[in-house]
Amino acid sequence: MVRLFGPLVGLFFAVALFWSFGNGAYVAMTEEVPETAEEMFHKHPEEVAFSFDSAMGTFDKRQLQRGFQVYKEVCANCHSLKHVTFRDLAAIGYNEAEVKAIAKQWPSKAQTFDPKTGDRGERTNLPSDPFPAVYYAGQGVPPDLSLITKARHGGPQYVRSLLAGYAEQEGYKNEQGIELLKKFPDAKTPDGLYFNPYFANLNLAMPAPLVSDGQVTYSDGTSASVKQMSTDVSAFLAWTAEPKLDKRKQTGWAVLGFLLFATVLAYFAKRNVWSNVH
Amino acid sequence: MSFPWAQEYKPVNPLMRYLDERLPLPRFVYNAVGAGYPVPRNLNYMWNFGVLAGFALVMQIVTGIVLAMHYAANAGVAFDSVEHIMRDVNWGWMLRYGHANGASMFFIVIYIHIFRGFFYSSYKAPREMIWLLGVVIFLLVMATAFMGYVLPWGQMSFWGAKVITGLFSAIPFVGEPLQQWLLGGFAPDNAALNRFFSLHFLLPFVTLGVIILHVWALHIPGSSNPTGIEVKTESDTVPFHPYYTAKDGFGLGVFLIVYASLVFFAPNLLGHPDNYIPANPMSTPAHIVPEWYFWPFYAILRAFTYDFFIIPAKLMGVLAMFSAILVWFFLPWLDNGPVRSGHYRPLFRKFFYLLVIDVLVLGYCGGAPAAEPFVMISQIASMYYFLHFLVILPIVASIEKPQPLPFSITESVLGKDKSAVLRPEMSSTPATA
Numbered sequence: 172m173v174r175l176f177g178p179l180v181g182l183f184f185a186v187a188l189f190w191s192f193g194n195g196a197y198v199a200m201t202e203e204v205p206e207t208a209e210e211m212f213h214k215h216p217e218e219v220a221f222s223f224d225s226a227m228g229t230f231d232k233r234q235l236q237r238g239f240q241v242y243k244e245v246c247a248n249c250h251s252l253k254h255v256t257f258r259d260l261a262a263i264g265y266n267e268a269e270v271k272a273i274a275k276q277w278p279s280k281a282q283t284f285d286p287k288t289g290d291r292g293e294r295t296n297l298p299s300d301p302f303p304a305v306y307y308a309g310q311g312v313p314p315d316l317s318l319i320t321k322a323r324h325g326g327p328q329y330v331r332s333l334l335a336g337y338a339e340q341e342g343y344k345n346e347q348g349i350e351l352l353k354k355f356p357d358a359k360t361p362d363g364l365y366f367n368p369y370f371a372n373l374n375l376a377m378p379a380p381l382v383s384d385g386q387v388t389y390s391d392g393t394s395a396s397v398k399q400m401s402t403d404v405s406a407f408l409a410w411t412a413e414p415k416l417d418k419r420k421q422t423g424w425a426v427l428g429f430l431l432f433a434t435v436l437a438y439f440a441k442r443n444v445w446s447n448v449h
Numbered sequence: 450m451s452f453p454w455a456q457e458y459k460p461v462n463p464l465m466r467y468l469d470e471r472l473p474l475p476r477f478v479y480n481a482v483g484a485g486y487p488v489p490r491n492l493n494y495m496w497n498f499g500v501l502a503g504f505a506l507v508m509q510i511v512t513g514i515v516l517a518m519h520y521a522a523n524a525g526v527a528f529d530s531v532e533h534i535m536r537d538v539n540w541g542w543m544l545r546y547g548h549a550n551g552a553s554m555f556f557i558v559i560y561i562h563i564f565r566g567f568f569y570s571s572y573k574a575p576r577e578m579i580w581l582l583g584v585v586i587f588l589l590v591m592a593t594a595f596m597g598y599v600l601p602w603g604q605m606s607f608w609g610a611k612v613i614t615g616l617f618s619a620i621p622f623v624g625e626p627l628q629q630w631l632l633g634g635f636a637p638d639n640a641a642l643n644r645f646f647s648l649h650f651l652l653p654f655v656t657l658g659v660i661i662l663h664v665w666a667l668h669i670p671g672s673s674n675p676t677g678i679e680v681k682t683e684s685d686t687v688p689f690h691p692y693y694t695a696k697d698g699f700g701l702g703v704f705l706i707v708y709a710s711l712v713f714f715a716p717n718l719l720g721h722p723d724n725y726i727p728a729n730p731m732s733t734p735a736h737i738v739p740e741w742y743f744w745p746f747y748a749i750l751r752a753f754t755y756d757f758f759i760i761p762a763k764l765m766g767v768l769a770m771f772s773a774i775l776v777w778f779f780l781p782w783l784d785n786g787p788v789r790s791g792h793y794r795p796l797f798r799k800f801f802y803l804l805v806i807d808v809l810v811l812g813y814c815g816g817a818p819a820a821e822p823f824v825m826i827s828q829i830a831s832m833y834y835f836l837h838f839l840v841i842l843p844i845v846a847s848i849e850k851p852q853p854l855p856f857s858i859t860e861s862v863l864g865k866d867k868s869a870v871l872r873p874e875m876s877s878t879p880a881t882a
Binding site: 173182186371421424443 | 453536542546622687692695699703706710712716722725726735753754755758760762772776777780781783785821824828829832835836838839
């Protein structure tokens with residue numbers, strides 16, 4: 172029975188697939204796929220080396236502190252960081268007093284609610300508080316940044332390229348020298364959006380946050396070019412997304428060392444056991 | 450059951466003797482995976498993967514139970530509770546990465562185990578029942594993995610749940626009510642998340658039960674082997690312990706090295722970035738893709754792009770996707786030639802390697818965006834997939850002239866077998882027990 176019906180079922184699926192294939196092939200041959208502005212002008216993130224890229228690499232705490240400063244002075248005006256608490260900053264080299272001061276001076280406050288009176292209020296942030304929510308009145312919803320480098324293809328490289336990659340749309344050419352607005356006059360960025368070739372559909376609601384060199388004054392004397400600030404804040408956001416990265420790799424080497432040793436022993440044990448059989 | 454020369458359990462320690470007379474659990478273990486189970490002496494490393502799959506399941510159960518202690522199955526907090534595990538729970542990041550990558554390792558191992566079965570025709574009599582139970586285990590593991598991926602309640606969790614449960618809506622007449630009944634609502638929400646959590650916790654234990662049946666069924670005829678000929682004499686076998694415990698121990702070490710490399714150095718390599726965005730019913734991701742281990746079947750699902758007579762394309766895709774696995778249930782009867790091992794089946798072997806390439810191509814297309822040329826490639830590849838199992842294998846089984854088999858397992862290992870001279874009548878007698 173199986174050998175009778177089996178081939179019939181197989182042929183049924185094969186014919187149905189051939190029908191789909193034939194139709195698809197006909198469409199592919201007769202209809203031209205229109206070129207899109209996204210396809211021709213979307214750029215992949217620039218390659219940038221971060222200290223934590225390799226299997227041995229760890230976070231550079233000075234860079235994370237510079238990145239935190241950029242977050243604090245620029246990004247935090249619109250973007251929250253709700254999975255991170257102030258005391259987590261101890262891991263990037265701030266001492267207890269500094270963490271307390273950062274929490275206390277943070278401009279947006281922790282929300283309170285008194286169940287007896289129903290009153291809502293505010294209080295100063297404590298080190299154990301997560302970074303408070305940010306209320307944004309403008310267009311769009313600025314995403315929480317805690318996980319942003321893990322939530323985007325390209326990770327910190329993408330975030331960095333996006334931040335440093337805003338461009339003037341007028342006269343913008345891609346690598347083949349094709350001018351965007353000449354090729355696609357309809358692709359003009361609508362009002363309220365901003366042109367950035369690293370963004371998937373080329374236009375995003377966020378205006379360029381890092382506009383001029385020296386926008387942030389680094390306390391360690393590093394010159395704060397737009398690229399430098401973008402790189403630093405991307406590294407900081409890689410840390411907020413994966414705060415256990417250093418410990419993870421460190422543990423990994425210990426585990427791998429043990430496993431390699433145990434596996435070599437297991438190999439010789441196997442050879443020993445089998446020596447009288449072969 | 451075992452071969453007559455199987456060693457008998459003889460407890461020396463008075464406590465073990467006492468136990469053996471009342472509850473012979475040590476005897477059971479001894480006969481199952483100890484010196485009391487004679488195994489063909491010529492098994493290669495392809496025979497490691499059953500044990501590895503069992504190990505992977507245990508890893509998943511152990512890490513999963515601890516994760517469940519910290520996870521909250523509620524649509525409002527599920528995503529944040531996973532981040533809580535990653536940040537605040539001691540070694541929580543290791544548990545979660547271990548569990549997520551453990552699923553991938555489980556599937557790598559299972560796929561190798563299944564393709565080992567294809568190549569050596571391990572499904573042929575008298576081992577059909579082992580194979581059928583194996584397919585049941587595979588279906589259970591797929592269901593468990595799918596529901597587990599929904600639990601972090603990220604964008605891919607949500608939209609994956611929506612797409613997969615949406616498949617049921619393709620069934621004529623009862624489809625839509627069935628989908629709503631499965632989800633407990635019109636779209637995935639708290640009800641769906643809660644039941645997926647409940648079932649994700651339950652199914653691994655059901656799987657464990659079926660694995661016990663799978664191993665039980667294995668112990669009736671005993672393990673197959675690379676020559677595909679049955680065990681005839683004692684010299685064809687070695688006791689499971691210490692020979693295969695030692696060999697599996699080395700295999701396990703290699704498995705753990707690969708697993709640890711993933712967990713500690715590339716924990717998000719096999720995941721999708723969109724699942725770090727909280728579920729948002731109002732925003733559809735550009736490309737909804739399942740986890741990599743579903744890609745071949747996802748490619749088959751999406752290969753049907755045009756209605757076939759009265760059958761809508763979506764229903765065809767769903768039928769084909771489920772048939773792609775269900776066809777394995779009929780394999781023992783579709784491929785019923787007398788010779789098992791692919792080593793002695795030159796024609797079958799060519800088609801086997803073609804199938805391996807075909808499934809890899811399907812996997813690649815399943816992970817790619819639903820655009821040309823991937824759709825057309827997956828249509829050709831799906832066509833071959835069904836023709837391979839349902840048309841080519843039966844034809845190959847009837848026209849193929851297998852190469853000569855060695856007289857015995859012993860002869861295949863040592864180049865000679867003394868019993869071949871002494872007892873030539875054995876060559877036509879299958880092993881009895």
